[in-house]
Amino acid sequence: MYILGIDTATKVCSVALAHDAEIIAEYTADAGTTHSQRLLPELDNLLNRAEVAKKDIDLVAVSMGPGSFTGLRIGLATAEAFAYARHTYLHGVDTLAALAYNCRFENILLSPVIDAQKGNYYQALYKWRGNKFVCVEPTMVVNVEQLFGRVGDNECLLMGECGKINNFPGNIKKAPENLLMPKAKSICALALRDFNSETDKRIFGLEPYYIRKSEAEELWEQRNR
Numbered sequence: 389m390y391i392l393g394i395d396t397a398t399k400v401c402s403v404a405l406a407h408d409a410e411i412i413a414e415y416t417a418d419a420g421t422t423h424s425q426r427l428l429p430e431l432d433n434l435l436n437r438a439e440v441a442k443k444d445i446d447l448v449a450v451s452m453g454p455g456s457f458t459g460l461r462i463g464l465a466t467a468e469a470f471a472y473a474r475h476t477y478l479h480g481v482d483t484l485a486a487l488a489y490n491c492r493f494e495n496i497l498l499s500p501v502i503d504a505q506k507g508n509y510y511q512a513l514y515k516w517r518g519n520k521f522v523c524v525e526p527t528m529v530v531n532v533e534q535l536f537g538r539v540g541d542n543e544c545l546l547m548g549e550c551g552k553i554n555n556f557p558g559n560i561k562k563a564p565e566n567l568l569m570p571k572a573k574s575i576c577a578l579a580l581r582d583f584n585s586e587t588d589k590r591i592f593g594l595e596p597y598y599i600r601k602s603e604a605e606e607l608w609e610q611r612n613r
Contacts, residue, residue, distance in 0.1 A: 389446040389583075392431070392470070393575035396423040396463035397455025397483040398502065398549060403430050404572035405438050409580060411573045413438045418569070423462045431466075445476050447588070449579030451570065452480035453597035454510040454527060455502050460596040468591055477588040479579040482597065484527055486574040487548050488514035490567045497524065497544040499560070503552070504529050510599055511535050529599060536560065 393404040401423050404414040415430050435442060450467035453460045464480075471478040487500035494516045502510040509532070513525035525538055532553055539560060546553070547563035548570075562568070 389580070390440060390444050391447045391449055391576045391579055392435075392445045393449045393572035393579065394427070394431075394463050394467050395451040395483070395486065395570040395572045395575050396427060396459040397451045397453055398459065398570055399456070400569045401426045401430060402570050402572035402575075403427070403434050404576050405434055405440060406573065406576035406580070409577070411576065412440070414571065414573050416569075416571060423459050427462060427466055431470075442470075443474055445470070445474060447477045447479060447579060447583060449479045449481055449575045451483045451486060451572075451575055452594065453483050454504070454599045455483050455596075457596075457598065460598070464594060464596055468594070471591045477583070477585070478591045478594065479583055479588045480594050481575045481578045481582075482512075482527075483570065484510065484512040484548070485514065485521075485523065486578055487570055488512075489521060489574040489578055490571050491545055491547060491563055492516055493545060494518065497539060497542040499535070499539055499544050499546045501535065501546065501548040501550050501553075503549040504599070507531055509535055509549075509553075511538065513538060527597070527599060 391406045395402040400418045402416040405412045415434050448467045448471045450463050484500040488498040491498050498514040504510050508529050511530050512527040515524050544560045545563050547568050
């Protein structure tokens, strides 16, 4: 099975191609341009250099959030269009799970975070237990104090959009730079693990995991109360 992975949930744009569990190619960039400018050229370059035709893709896997509202919409719209045009399966992957999946360190608490603005973060907690990747605590919107509180005294690795977080407790360390940000190869791996030929037949109707309302929605509601 050829799997095409897409992650545009953050400022990083990442695409990957896998054949079953083998990663064939990956392209990840934070080049300052928008996802709408980068994503399609990167997908074309990836497939051309891997010498895999678009018609050979069996499954399109896309990061579903939480993350940038605009980035998520661009990624999902592109994945839906690709899957629809080529009659392939489509599978959504949790962004925080994919971030933690990058870091295969057994028995260390993994804390992926995405900036939720206004001093808040989307956070979930994961662990590798042998070959099993498990969610320890679900996604919540937290401030920095709450973020540290959820970790407690556990040895923990922090990854994702954590550049603004300072004064870490001694038990929390930042992930190495090469594991810090999203990788589309993790999107491919989690999609392969969770793929279901029945439920993944549905191409349209997937909803990004926004978790909270956008600032525009909040302002609209305030004005119309």
